[in-house]
Amino acid sequence: MVAMDLSEMEVVYQHPHALVDMYTHFCPGCTHGVAHRLVAEVLDEMALSERTIGVASVGCSVFSYNYLNIDFVQAPHGRAPAMATGVKRVLPDHIVMTYQGDGDMISIGAGEIVAAAGRGENITVIFINNANYGMTGGQMAPTTLPGMKTSSSPNGRDVEQAGYPILACELLSTQQGASYIARRSLHDPKNIRMAKKAIRLAFETQVRGLGFSMVELLSTCPTNWHMAPAKAVKWLEEKMIPYYPLGDYKVHPTISELKV
Amino acid sequence: MARELWKGNEAFAEAAVRAGLQAYFGYPITPQTEALEYLSARMPELGRAFLQAESELGAINMVYGAACTGARVMTSTSSPGTSLMMEGLSYIAATEVPMVLVDVVRGGPGLGTIQPSQGDYNQIVHGGGHGDYHCIVLAPSTVQEAVDQVYEIFDLAEKYRSIGVILLDGTIGQMIERAEMPPMREIRKEIPEWAVRGGTGSNKRVLTSVHLVPEDMEVLDLRLIKKWQEVEKNEVRFTEYYMDDAKIAVVGFGTAGRIALSAVRTARTLGIPVGLIRPISLSPFPYQAIKEAAAQVDHILVVEMNSGMMLEDVMKVIKDSTNVEFYGRMGGIMPFPDEILSEIQRIASGTTPSDIHPRDRWLKRMESVVDF
Numbered sequence: 001m002v003a004m005d006l007s008e009m010e011v012v013y014q015h016p017h018a019l020v021d022m023y024t025h026f027c028p029g030c031t032h033g034v035a036h037r038l039v040a041e042v043l044d045e046m047a048l049s050e051r052t053i054g055v056a057s058v059g060c061s062v063f064s065y066n067y068l069n070i071d072f073v074q075a076p077h078g079r080a081p082a083m084a085t086g087v088k089r090v091l092p093d094h095i096v097m098t099y100q101g102d103g104d105m106i107s108i109g110a111g112e113i114v115a116a117a118g119r120g121e122n123i124t125v126i127f128i129n130n131a132n133y134g135m136t137g138g139q140m141a142p143t144t145l146p147g148m149k150t151s152s153s154p155n156g157r158d159v160e161q162a163g164y165p166i167l168a169c170e171l172l173s174t175q176q177g178a179s180y181i182a183r184r185s186l187h188d189p190k191n192i193r194m195a196k197k198a199i200r201l202a203f204e205t206q207v208r209g210l211g212f213s214m215v216e217l218l219s220t221c222p223t224n225w226h227m228a229p230a231k232a233v234k235w236l237e238e239k240m241i242p243y244y245p246l247g248d249y250k251v252h253p254t255i256s257e258l259k260v
Numbered sequence: 261m262a263r264e265l266w267k268g269n270e271a272f273a274e275a276a277v278r279a280g281l282q283a284y285f286g287y288p289i290t291p292q293t294e295a296l297e298y299l300s301a302r303m304p305e306l307g308r309a310f311l312q313a314e315s316e317l318g319a320i321n322m323v324y325g326a327a328c329t330g331a332r333v334m335t336s337t338s339s340p341g342t343s344l345m346m347e348g349l350s351y352i353a354a355t356e357v358p359m360v361l362v363d364v365v366r367g368g369p370g371l372g373t374i375q376p377s378q379g380d381y382n383q384i385v386h387g388g389g390h391g392d393y394h395c396i397v398l399a400p401s402t403v404q405e406a407v408d409q410v411y412e413i414f415d416l417a418e419k420y421r422s423i424g425v426i427l428l429d430g431t432i433g434q435m436i437e438r439a440e441m442p443p444m445r446e447i448r449k450e451i452p453e454w455a456v457r458g459g460t461g462s463n464k465r466v467l468t469s470v471h472l473v474p475e476d477m478e479v480l481d482l483r484l485i486k487k488w489q490e491v492e493k494n495e496v497r498f499t500e501y502y503m504d505d506a507k508i509a510v511v512g513f514g515t516a517g518r519i520a521l522s523a524v525r526t527a528r529t530l531g532i533p534v535g536l537i538r539p540i541s542l543s544p545f546p547y548q549a550i551k552e553a554a555a556q557v558d559h560i561l562v563v564e565m566n567s568g569m570m571l572e573d574v575m576k577v578i579k580d581s582t583n584v585e586f587y588g589r590m591g592g593i594m595p596f597p598d599e600i601l602s603e604i605q606r607i608a609s610g611t612t613p614s615d616i617h618p619r620d621r622w623l624k625r626m627e628s629v630v631d632f
Contacts (some may be wrong), residue, residue, distance in 0.1 A: 086324060087329055
């Protein structure tokens with residue numbers, strides 16, 4: 001067998017520098033890890049780690065600060081966009097991102113996210129939508145689908161009583177201050193690649209000072225959905241995507257012309 | 261710098277600017293709003309950060325974010341707004357990032373009244389947010405003191421990585437009187453070691469209040485209390501008037517203390533041996549000064565614009581041998597000097613020691629003044 005000289009080979013894929021090399025504490029089949037990796041790859045590609053400050057939220061999302069190899073602060077439940085605003089206003093040359101779940105961002109934090117988008121706050125929001133409150137054990141979230149069973153909607157979400165899901169991309173894209181709003185899914189490799197491109201464009205939006213950017217990532221929660229990981233992926237594709245259509249909801253002209 | 265006429269809210273705002281304020285986040289609420297308005301012009305003029313937040317929740321969390329970068333940062337609000345900020349204050353206390361809050365207090369509970377009050381004493385001095393933490397709290401009685409205390413409290417907050425609060429009665433926020441502004445300080449250039457700035461690998465910093473392992477949480481809790489001991493040792497502030505030969509001591513802070521001083525001066529002209537202790541740091545509280553006064557005088561009269569919140573702190577260190585009396589006005593009503601003078605005269609003419617709590621005796625007396 002001939003020894004290969006690795007030093008002369010081109011590196012085409014490696015562990016991102018912006019992702020901490022550690023064991024995951026997330027449940028099997030959870031897509032938080034995929035989202036972390038995509039953010040880390042984008043931070044590497046754009047060489048942003050040294051000037052990025054992350055804002056963690058409350059819920060399973062909070063531990064993004066353990067996995068992403070950048071400075072982080074941690075906000076009270078729902079308040080990450082406000083905290084990010086405080087960071088950005090004193091460090092306008094830095095890149096500021098929040099990483100928030102659905103209960104955090106569009107339930108308790110609905111006020112803060114709408115205000116930040118309306119202001120055109122030049123921050124990037126990574127929004128994980130897995131249709132339930134994961135960390136507290138799978139309660140109904142504003143994103144829980146009609147009829148979907150959770151620990152606090154045991155007979156399925158009754159829209160007569162609990163109302164309808166809040167559609168974050170549709171809502172935020174109506175704000176003049178928003179410059180990049182997109183929804184992607186993490187259920188298969190093709191969609192994961194598309195999600196990465198959207199995350200890249202969101203950060204490109206911020207780097208160019210164009211205003212508020214947000215990427216919603218449809219994500220799995222096999223534990224609280226009471227499904228094996230493979231079934232959870234299929235459920236996401238079949239049930240969540242029809243309710244939460246994927247696509248670009250708002251793209252600033254400068255960004256739509258960008259090739260990445 | 262000459263003495264000029266300043267409105268309290270604008271005066272403390274300018275004092276903060278001169279202390280090197282780098283960012284201000286606030287939300288309109290009476291009787292504090294002039295501070296927000298003043299800074300909305302003043303901060304951008306100096307190239308510093310100003311933002312009117314979407315709510316007090318937004319404002320305190322913007323402060324939290326800015327504080328994590330090591331910037332000198334402040335917000336100001338009034339009582340209902342302070343209630344909304346309590347969540348953020350607890351997180352900020354746990355993360356040990358310095359910041360300053362000016363609470364221009366109005367009458368409550370609820371939406372209450374926009375008139376001055378001292379009803380936020382408990383929520384500011386004894387916490388209000390969840391968990392074990394303390395804030396450094398100073399209470400001015402004049403516009404000049406508001407200026408001086410705001411100018412100083414940034415240093416205290418940074419020294420102890422703590423929350424500094426100015427408990428400003430609505431009176432002082434709204435009144436116009438002479439004040440001299442301190443010199444303009446340079447904006448701090450150096451970034452504190454703990455502050456986030458963008459770092460990776462071994463330079464990565466995480467500022468969080470999450471400590472899921474109880475042993476870790478307990479270490480933080482114990483450390484916060486230990487730090488507070490240092491504050492208690494070093495930062496107690498109060499002032500005394502006519503206490504040398506006093507047999508009656510009036511204790512009052514802020515506006516109540518200032519009005520009480522008028523009453524004390526009049527009582528002195530009537531030959532009554534009365535003095536005044538005015539706590540300036542409400543937290544840490546001047547327990548020792550109260551204790552020493554109690555050993556000297558026969559009576560202590562606590563005067564507040566609430567139902568006797570500080571009274572409880574005074575009574576903590578007083579033995580039964582000293583008679584304690586209380587007089588308070590509430591709901592946005594300030595006591596007139598004559599009302600306090602009457603209390604002093606009543607006490608001087610001889611009161612019968614009683615086992616009934618001073619608040620209960622006061623409430624009984626109030627029945628003849630107010631129909632409730």
